[in-house]
Amino acid sequence: MEKGIFIVIEGIDGTGKSSQVKRLGDWFLSQGREVILSREPTNGPWGKKLRESMTAGRLSAEDELQYFLNDRREHVEEVISPSLAAGKVVILDRYYFSTMAYQGARGFDPLEIRRKNEVFAPVPDLLLIMDLNVDVALSRIGARGDTANEFEKRENLVRCREIFLSLRDEKFAEVIDCSGTIDEVAEQIQETVRSRLAE
Ligand code: TYD
Numbered sequence: 001m002e003k004g005i006f007i008v009i010e011g012i013d014g015t016g017k018s019s020q021v022k023r024l025g026d027w028f029l030s031q032g033r034e035v036i037l038s039r040e041p042t043n044g045p046w047g048k049k050l051r052e053s054m055t056a057g058r059l060s061a062e063d064e065l066q067y068f069l070n071d072r073r074e075h076v077e078e079v080i081s082p083s084l085a086a087g088k089v090v091i092l093d094r095y096y097f098s099t100m101a102y103q104g105a106r107g108f109d110p111l112e113i114r115r116k117n118e119v120f121a122p123v124p125d126l127l128l129i130m131d132l133n134v135d136v137a138l139s140r141i142g143a144r145g146d147t148a149n150e151f152e153k154r155e156n157l158v159r160c161r162e163i164f165l166s167l168r169d170e171k172f173a174e175v176i177d178c179s180g181t182i183d184e185v186a187e188q189i190q191e192t193v194r195s196r197l198a199e
Contacts, residue, residue: 004084006122008095010164011130012157014137015178016185020130021093023186024193028089036083038075039093046071065103069116072096076121096121097167101160110163124172126196128189129164132178
């Protein structure tokens with residue numbers, strides 16, 4: 001059986017994560033791999049409450065952090081770990097690095113958040129940090145026809161971007177410049193994945 005591969009795509013809103021998750025999934029499928037695409041917050045009970053809070057009004061900082069942890073614990077148990085054990089390629093749109101960034105921006109210590117997560121959440125084989133200037137990211141959110149929600153305010157995203165970039169020197173991390181077209185970014189990601197898998 002082939003070995004499972006765990007890839008996480010992270011970055012602030014507007015960097016194009018979800019398109020790239022699909023593109024990378026298609027690339028692995030073309031290589032004959034079994035692929036699971038997933039995202040956080042999930043569509044489970046905790047994830048649903050979190051999504052509601054994004055429009056209806058944010059939860060308290062403590063509850064919000066706890067709900068993300070609860071949601072992730074279920075995601076790891078029900079989807080991530082079993083899929084990796086079955087030799088599949090798992091590609092996630094957001095994971096605990098988003099908790100470090102967004103709940104970190106809300107006042108918690110990012111390193112403490114990381115520690116809490118790594119007790120139960122497996123570290124990915126590859127973390128792709130999708131990087132883009134915040135003003136460009138915000139104009140893309142606008143161009144998509146969405147309005148910026150509570151999580152997408154400018155100063156908040158500036159801090160989140162800094163926290164994501166603080167992970168750049170981790171062995172498992174790679175920064176992807178998202179200023180180009182979808183095709184250019186997809187090409188950059190494939191190159192990175194190919195060279196990492198060859199190692
Ligand atoms: P997002 O992927 O943008 O969902 P959608 O495409 O439906 O808008 O995620 C929603 C928000 O959740 C995003 O602004 C970041 C936030 N978030 C956290 O604050 N902490 C976390 O741990 C995760 C996974 C997401």
